Amino acid sequence: MNIKKIQKRLNSSFDGKVTASYRDNSIVLEGELSSWDDIVKACYTAAKRYSKTHVVNDIKFTGAEIPKMRVPDFSDKSLEGSFWDVLIIGGGISGASIARELSKWELDVLLADKEPDLALQASGRNDGEIHPGVDLSKGSLKHRYVLLGNKMYESVCKELSVPFERRGQYVGFTQRWTFPFVVLYALKKKYIDDVTDTKIISRKNLIAAEGKINPNFKFALFNSSAACVCPYGITIAYAENAVSNGVKVSLGTAVTGMVVEDENIVSVSTNRGTIYPKLVINAAGVFSEDVAKMAGDRFFSIHPRKGTDSILDKKAGVLLNSIAAIKETALKRSHTKGGGVLHTVHGNLLIGPDALETYKKEDTATEPSSISKVFAKQKRTVPALTERDIITYFAGVRAPTFEEDFIIEAGRKTKNIIHCAGIQSPGLTCAPAIALDIEAKALEMLKKDGLVINENKSFNPIRKAIPALKEMAPKEREELIKKNPDYGVIVCRCEEISKGEILDALSSPISVPTVDGVKKRVRPGMGRCQGGFCMPLVIQIIADYLNIPMDEVKKSYDNSSVLFGDIKEKSKELL
Amino acid sequence: MKEYDVIIIGGGPAGLASAISAKDEGKDILLIEREVRLGGILKQCIHDGFGLLRFNEKLSGPEYAEKYIDIFNEKKIKALTLTFVTEIVKEENGFTVSVVNRDGVTNLHTKTVILATGCRERTARQIFIHGTRPSGIFTAGTAQAFVNIYGQKPTKKCIILGSGDIGLIMARRLTLEGAEVKGVYEAKPTPSGLTRNVHQCLNDYNIPLHLSHTVTRVFGNSRLTAVEVSRVDENMAPIKGTEQIIECDALILSVGLIPENELAETLGAKLNERTKGPVCDNLYMTSVDGLFSCGNALHVNDLVDYVSENAAEAGKAAANYIKSERKLLEFSVGENLLYIVPQSIELESDLSAVTVYFRSSGDFNGKKFTIKVNGDTVFEKKYAFLRPPEMEKLVIDMNKFNLNMNSRIEFSII
Numbered sequence: 008m009n010i011k012k013i014q015k016r017l018n019s020s021f022d023g024k025v026t027a028s029y030r031d032n033s034i035v036l037e038g039e040l041s042s043w044d045d046i047v048k049a050c051y052t053a054a055k056r057y058s059k060t061h062v063v064n065d066i067k068f069t070g071a072e073i074p075k076m077r078v079p080d081f082s083d084k085s086l087e088g089s090f091w092d093v094l095i096i097g098g099g100i101s102g103a104s105i106a107r108e109l110s111k112w113e114l115d116v117l118l119a120d121k122e123p124d125l126a127l128q129a130s131g132r133n134d135g136e137i138h139p140g141v142d143l144s145k146g147s148l149k150h151r152y153v154l155l156g157n158k159m160y161e162s163v164c165k166e167l168s169v170p171f172e173r174r175g176q177y178v179g180f181t182q183r184w185t186f187p188f189v190v191l192y193a194l195k196k197k198y199i200d201d202v203t204d205t206k207i208i209s210r211k212n213l214i215a216a217e218g219k220i221n222p223n224f225k226f227a228l229f230n231s232s233a234a235c236v237c238p239y240g241i242t243i244a245y246a247e248n249a250v251s252n253g254v255k256v257s258l259g260t261a262v263t264g265m266v267v268e269d270e271n272i273v274s275v276s277t278n279r280g281t282i283y284p285k286l287v288i289n290a291a292g293v294f295s296e297d298v299a300k301m302a303g304d305r306f307f308s309i310h311p312r313k314g315t316d317s318i319l320d321k322k323a324g325v326l327l328n329s330i331a332a333i334k335e336t337a338l339k340r341s342h343t344k345g346g347g348v349l350h351t352v353h354g355n356l357l358i359g360p361d362a363l364e365t366y367k368k369e370d371t372a373t374e375p376s377s378i379s380k381v382f383a384k385q386k387r388t389v390p391a392l393t394e395r396d397i398i399t400y401f402a403g404v405r406a407p408t409f410e411e412d413f414i415i416e417a418g419r420k421t422k423n424i425i426h427c428a429g430i431q432s433p434g435l436t437c438a439p440a441i442a443l444d445i446e447a448k449a450l451e452m453l454k455k456d457g458l459v460i461n462e463n464k465s466f467n468p469i470r471k472a473i474p475a476l477k478e479m480a481p482k483e484r485e486e487l488i489k490k491n492p493d494y495g496v497i498v499c500r501c502e503e504i505s506k507g508e509i510l511d512a513l514s515s516p517i518s519v520p521t522v523d524g525v526k527k528r529v530r531p532g533m534g535r536c537q538g539g540f541c542m543p544l545v546i547q548i549i550a551d552y553l554n555i556p557m558d559e560v561k562k563s564y565d566n567s568s569v570l571f572g573d574i575k576e577k578s579k580e581l582l
Numbered sequence: 583m584k585e586y587d588v589i590i591i592g593g594g595p596a597g598l599a600s601a602i603s604a605k606d607e608g609k610d611i612l613l614i615e616r617e618v619r620l621g622g623i624l625k626q627c628i629h630d631g632f633g634l635l636r637f638n639e640k641l642s643g644p645e646y647a648e649k650y651i652d653i654f655n656e657k658k659i660k661a662l663t664l665t666f667v668t669e670i671v672k673e674e675n676g677f678t679v680s681v682v683n684r685d686g687v688t689n690l691h692t693k694t695v696i697l698a699t700g701c702r703e704r705t706a707r708q709i710f711i712h713g714t715r716p717s718g719i720f721t722a723g724t725a726q727a728f729v730n731i732y733g734q735k736p737t738k739k740c741i742i743l744g745s746g747d748i749g750l751i752m753a754r755r756l757t758l759e760g761a762e763v764k765g766v767y768e769a770k771p772t773p774s775g776l777t778r779n780v781h782q783c784l785n786d787y788n789i790p791l792h793l794s795h796t797v798t799r800v801f802g803n804s805r806l807t808a809v810e811v812s813r814v815d816e817n818m819a820p821i822k823g824t825e826q827i828i829e830c831d832a833l834i835l836s837v838g839l840i841p842e843n844e845l846a847e848t849l850g851a852k853l854n855e856r857t858k859g860p861v862c863d864n865l866y867m868t869s870v871d872g873l874f875s876c877g878n879a880l881h882v883n884d885l886v887d888y889v890s891e892n893a894a895e896a897g898k899a900a901a902n903y904i905k906s907e908r909k910l911l912e913f914s915v916g917e918n919l920l921y922i923v924p925q926s927i928e929l930e931s932d933l934s935a936v937t938v939y940f941r942s943s944g945d946f947n948g949k950k951f952t953i954k955v956n957g958d959t960v961f962e963k964k965y966a967f968l969r970p971p972e973m974e975k976l977v978i979d980m981n982k983f984n985l986n987m988n989s990r991i992e993f994s995i996i
């Protein structure tokens with residue numbers, strides 16, 4: 008589409024308020040609009056799906072103030088003046104997997120994330136599906152990486168000791184007349200798009216496999232390669248393995264600016280000092296556009312898209328063994344399969360997500376309307392679902408470009424940056440494959456710069472996981488308790504987590520001694536009582552471990568202490 | 583494998599009372615408690631008002647528990663503390679109970695099991711609180727544990743959602759510890775807790791109670807900074823335009839208790855929709871032969887005195903359990919009754935003094951609790967007031983009713 012055509016289309020919708028121009032091979036939109044939805048619409052109007060010519064959104068949003076990036080409240084000089092071969096910005100699945108692959112080499116790698124833990128944004132706030140790629144077509148990076156990534160997951164999870172289950176995905180259709188179209192679609196997927204496991208299955212076989220699924224499904228599209236993983240579990244595992252192999256992970260570290268000279272990033276400022284990387288990898292999720300801008304290399308825009316998922320009690324786990332979704336209108340192109348129902352590796356059901364455009368990149372607040380809409384829809388996938396089984400819910404913000412494809416490439420202007428941006432679903436699936444490509448690209452760029460890179464001879468791809476005693480055979484469990492009696496002290500009754508496991512989390516390679524940090528690693532508080540019984544005990548264990556008072560233990564962020572100190576403080580003062 | 587007559591799961595008031603009465607029947611029993619000490623939730627209930635019915639004196643929770651723990655110890659009843667039941671498997675002649683503790687994994691065999699596992703609190707997510715996820719959202723029981731067990735202050739300025747008893751008691755407790763309780767909000771048009779608690783815990787401390795209000799949103803990314811409250815309509819749906827933002831550092835929830843029934847469920851025990859606990863007969867036996875339930879695991883009681891009382895009966899029944907064909911006559915729940923416990927009677931058992939507990943489904947003045955057998959009124963009792971938060975108890979001689987398997991026995995409030 009040439010720029011005149013784009014402008015014409017924009018004019019018809021926005022009455023001259025938005026202008027389009029080509030600049031450095033990007034389509035730059037400018038103007039002023041008061042509705043965020045209009046801005047998104049304008050950018051979509053100008054964007055071509057999967058194109059490498061990106062829309063850069065410079066339309067001024069006058070409807071509200073876009074919140075600034077939240078950064079840690081503290082600053083120190085712990086990284087001041089340090090030199091690194093590679094700086095990875097972002098501790099989500101992309102950053103963590105890249106860090107791990109780079110740890111195969113003798114490189115000084117720093118992974119920085121502004122959050123107090125890994126996977127605190129989109130990577131920890133999704134349904135954990137390892138997608139088959141059945142909704143993707145040849146020609147996109149998403150398609151390329153989803154097929155590669157999906158195949159890699161078994162071995163990656165084995166190396167990193169992360170639970171992984173191939174449960175398969177059913178997309179059910181309620182209208183019989185769609186059958187011939189779906190058959191053609193399946194054939195295209197299978198033979199043209201290389202999604203070789205695509206199958207159509209009959210209603211009878213569907214019901215035989217999933218007895219509680221909507222009986223009105225006439226047939227279903229089935230992909231046996233679809234799988235589930237714990238999304239923050241795999242991210243933490245990748246990062247832990249990276250740390251064990253020499254990578255430095257610095258949490259609570261926000262990149263706030265860069266000095267770029269002669270199209271080269273010279274230094275990067277953070278709240279923990281100025282650092283000097285040879286190469287920067289931009290894996291900053293919703294903030295990847297901001298990082299690109301700091302690097303003088305902004306050629307794309309991110310439009311945050313929020314999704315909410317609900318988690319159901321394990322009791323509801325019997326309703327579905329796999330992943331399932333309903334398709335009511337025949338294969339309309341949409342940004343997700345429209346949410347679904349998924350049986351997690353922990354035995355819960357996960358329902359969702361929806362997809363809402365937002366200008367708030369970190370708005371993970373949940374809304375009642377999201378839950379009810381998702382439920383109304385997914386009750387048509389599995390009719391017995393009930394909101395009463397919800398134990399919790401969460402929202403995450405995805406980071407798509409307007410072209411709806413990933414950006415995996417070196418800087419277009421700035422020479423020492425690689426972008427791993429626009430990562431959204433199926434980003435989790437693609438991560439292992441993307442990480443390998445970025446590793447190769449990084450090596451190539453560093454070598455071109457004259458760096459001699461040797462293999463890390465002590466690299467060990469195997470990560471030892473914290474034992475999950477609940478999952479063990481009694482004999483194995485008994486042996487562990489004999490060695491460490493703390494494994495026999497159950498702290499979290501709902502998830503059956505022992506004190507020993509919590510202490511293991513506290514001494515793990517990336518220890519995050521907060522209530523949420525422990526919860527993410529070994530699951531106390533993840534069950535039906537949501538920490539009502541175990542939270543005080545967990546806080547006490549953390550306090551004892553760190554030798555600090557209980558009121559210094561935080562939930563997650565810096566100012567998130569749970570308690571305000573000794574109740575008798577006041578009376579002590581009086582004495 | 584060690585063999586017991588009765589294994590009791592839970593060392594709170596229900597577990598203690600059932601253990602003592604089972605022991606009195608001369609049986610070999612074991613009590614399993616997951617915490618370090620016996621006493622259950624009473625350990626953290628340092629307010630008074632316990633034991634009025636049973637001991638005719640006002641005791642604190644720990645004092646009440648101590649009375650039972652002393653008897654328990656005198657009788658040299660075996661207890662495993664800091665021990666967690668991971669699984670119960672029903673077998674031909676009883677149950678295998680798997681436990682873990684610091685010594686390892688152990689399987690125990692028993693003829694009968696009493697579930698005295700108490701209840702848990704409904705959480706913020708279960709009542710669909712939305713917004714961010716800061717620290718500072720506590721159930722009232724968790725807040726109580728922090729204050730009374732750990733000596734820690736969970737809030738300086740809070741609101742309480744729900745007027746259940748623990749919420750009311752925590753409103754007073756936190757006030758006494760110097761926190762500002764800005765108000766108690768209740769979605770229902772009437773308080774959920776006992777009337778005496780509304781007076782003693784709120785009115786006496788000038789803590790406002792806002793009925794027909796709920797929390798619709800929480801704010802804050804690290805620590806809670808504010809909550810939004812809204813008025814609700816008769817269907818408890820928030821009314822648009824009535825939102826009000828209240829600055830505080832904590833939201834404390836007292837929005838209901840649910841019997842801990844996971845073990846019962848895994849054993850296939852039928853649950854009652856209303857009580858959320860297992861259905862049982864007058865001997866406190868669930869739908870699973872040899873599996874008994876009592877106290878708050880069975881249904882949430884208002885007073886610990888009732889818990890001890892029905893637990894003692896359950897303990898006795900479990901100790902004397904002999905496997906036989908059950909002849910159960912189910913009760914019908916009629917008009918104006920929220921629920922009745924038990925839900926059936928064993929016709930072969932002693933029916934001369936059957937204890938029934940019930941709650942009305944609404945507020946009633948001057949109505950009669952009525953039992954009809956085959957349509958004929960055989961029992962009635964007039965009550966000046968009946969309110970859902972106030973559980974009522976009756977002991978009825980059912981021998982007089984000449985019941986058989988074909989009788990239709992219906993309870994109602996008319």
